[in-house]
Amino acid sequence: MVTTTPSGSSAPKTNRIGLTLADYKGAPSTLCDGCGHDAITAQIIKACYEVGMDPHMVAKLSGIGCSSKTPAYFLSQSHGFNAVHGRMPSVATGVSMANKQLHLLAVSGDGDTASIGLGQFCHIVRRNVPMVYIVENNGVYGLTKGQFSATAEKGAKAKSGVLNELQSIDLCSLAIELGCGFVGRSFAGDPKQLMALMKAAMSHNGTAVLDVISPCVTFNNHEGSTKSYKYAKEHEIPLHELGYVSFFEQITVDYEPGSVQEVQLHDGSRITLKKLEHDFDPTNRAKAIETIHKANEEKQFLTGLLYIDEQKSSFTDVMDIIDEPLATLPESKTRPPKAALDKIMAELM
């Protein structure tokens, strides 16, 4: 920690809790140069810094794969848990029960979530465990050298030239179908939109799923790939222009009437959706699924906030657990008195 600063002007900028951007960084990335995941990591660092996330109250979670390595590359002052392949959601559920005051920030990949981990993904969404669940989606397995994952589009060409003959799983429409209250899709190459979605996800009470197309520069960035930088840039159609206003910022923004939809988030922050060509309302569940299906049929890459419902109860609300973390409850609250045992024994005689 720097204690002497020669002049005020060179002191690093700090956020609302007095931390610098550097305080949110992690170990250097060991991913390939240009990997989409690193771009997402940079946005996570910036988003946490800007919203003033308290690092010691964050639990970073991931499964196995390239994407799941990334929690080591951000928030070095937060505890992290790199679990087993496809099973991060169960670990996150346990962490959430043990300490409901923690902010859960999870990173997974398309293999980790849509293939080996599809069951656990469905169940964490069903339970609505409060967390940000980012899927860094590149359609291939990077660590094992380029096999297709379940999110690879039908007709996509692998680096080896093999065509994918099977239909893909759309994690966003699936999440909405399962009752998820916050579903967004974005692109590693669209930092502004991604930033607004991430901040809003952190303000949501429940599972917030962000499916972020994150090109694999080594195994899936070639001609014929449907998850390359080039393909995503050419096909991206933002549903709206997203903005985020924190609860601690007293900003009022003037919009042309009818041009912007605002949604109040759980913590008092707001997400603003400025209309573009599409007339899309992310609070309409059926319409959201229909829009995604139509875009998939027309091979459009729609991004933005696909669905939001801020009224849903989270897993923590439903469990009705004591306010203090279960993890640190004293013995006086966790071991019933001798009288309780005596009563039980008498009943068994």
Added chain:
Amino acid sequence: MKTLAAESAQQTEQGKIINDFSIQVATVNGSGSQSSNNVLMRSIFQMGIPVSGKNLFPSNIAGLPTWFTIRVNKDGWIARKKEIDILVAMNPQTGVEDVKSLRTNAICISPVEMNLDKVRSDVRHYLVPFGQLAAETTDNIKLRKLLTNMIYVGVVAELLEIEQEEIEKAIRKQFEGKAKVVDLNLGAANKGRQWAKENLKKEDPYYVERLNKTAGKIIIDGNAAAALGCMFAGATVVTWYPITPSSSLCETLADYMEEYRVDKETGKATYAIIQAEDELAALGMALGAGWAGARSMTSTSGPGISLMAEFTGLGYFAEIPTVVFDIQRVGPSTGMPTRTAQADLMSTYQLSHGDTKHIVLLPGSVAECYEMAMDAFNLAERFQTPVFVLSDLDLGMNNWMSDPFQYPTQPIDRGKVLDADELAKLGKFERYRDVDGDGIPYRTLPGTKSPIAAYFTRGSGHNEKAAYTERPEDYVNLMDRLNKKYQTARKYVPKPETHMSKDAKIGVIAFGSSHPAMMEAIEELKNANTPVSYIRVRALPFTEELRQFVEKHDRVYVVEQNRDAQMRDLIRMEMPEHTMKLRSVLHYDGLPLDARSVTDGILEQER
């Protein structure tokens, strides 16, 4: 003992066998016979006579054969008895086979229309018009089937001379708070008793007589006992997936927690219980919770243990505390889900891939299910690792007589956890460094307000600072420290229980639910001029006492309920120099162990 033996002989002379017999009730599952059998067992218990009950049931909800065995024994032997003395044959599907399995002069109580007296003439029959009696008890046809079961309770009570007021008391307890149901059942039991009194001539030697050997005792099953242990251990996160014979552990725990673990000030729960989507998730949740600082647990049986293998390796390697109960059933695969075994020992001990070995506790009574649940949580947090408690269906699901459980005398041990103040004093924290030389590092919990508290938990190679590594020396260092930690555990796990016989050349080793049969077998062996010393292993890793026991004896029999002599092999791995003196007595037909099988098994090899 001499006095008892003399008494016993005298009783036989008079033609009476008092307080020493077994009853088997054959019924159809889903017919409500469980309540009747409980009433029968409880009324004998209330007369101060040691009694045990074992339910042999199918993996089915209704319509398949089920047998309930009650053993009455004045000397307190409560293991299964191999021979049936009194059969209550209520199931037409199995009646012929049931009566054929009886020894000569055994007793058979059956509905007159089953004509079982035509099947065996060397068995003493009591033929009862159950159908007619049920019809006289109620007009409700649906109820008749249920009440028929209470009618046989009345018949048996009259024949054995079970005191009427104890029958009534047991019925009231069984249907507590349901006055109408109590009346109906009392009526049925009385109907049976009255009919037997007027129509049956006692032709058998079996009687109960009031003793004073159950005063102050409780009756409980092992799963409920373990649940109580978990509650008093201060468990805070409970995850589970339904599986026989484990489900009742977490279900009972949920009931107890709802009553005793609600915060007085806020009315909110001081625990979380969740039914997971499968056993993989159940252990994943338990590990996530353990990592974040909860006292977490899950409970399962063999197939669930198999699914938990991957996560167990993570828990072992990343050093995360949690408690896993395995209520063993017969495998492999689905096996016989409602039969008992001790065949998960080896696979659980080394569960997961790579070099892994775990702390495994082996309760041998319902009281130990309770106590070892508390030990398990303390050991899990002390050693920062998954701890397994291996119970089984016999222990877990059957009712056992026990002394009341003792309130814990030691405070909860949360192990080596550093908080923000301690971290500030130390100024430095390395998650996987062996600071104390016992192989156990210090850990911190997420949420600790300190800039040096955080670390990254991973199932991949890591160094003392928890950073990723593939360096050979880092890996060796880590694996050797994990082994050192395991060696430290030897001094902390429950020690074996020994029953030494002076100058005995033969030693016997057993564990878990085998214990009641073992104690009876030792007595039988003594009477057969083959005195043995007995040691009951209560945990893995083994402790020094086991080695000394094996060294002390010329021949050592390992009695266990599996085919492959798993415990014997584990002992051989531990002390290869004694390989030749270790022998086996194996019992793996899915039925609870009985003393006769042990005695015969040893005597055959001693001949």
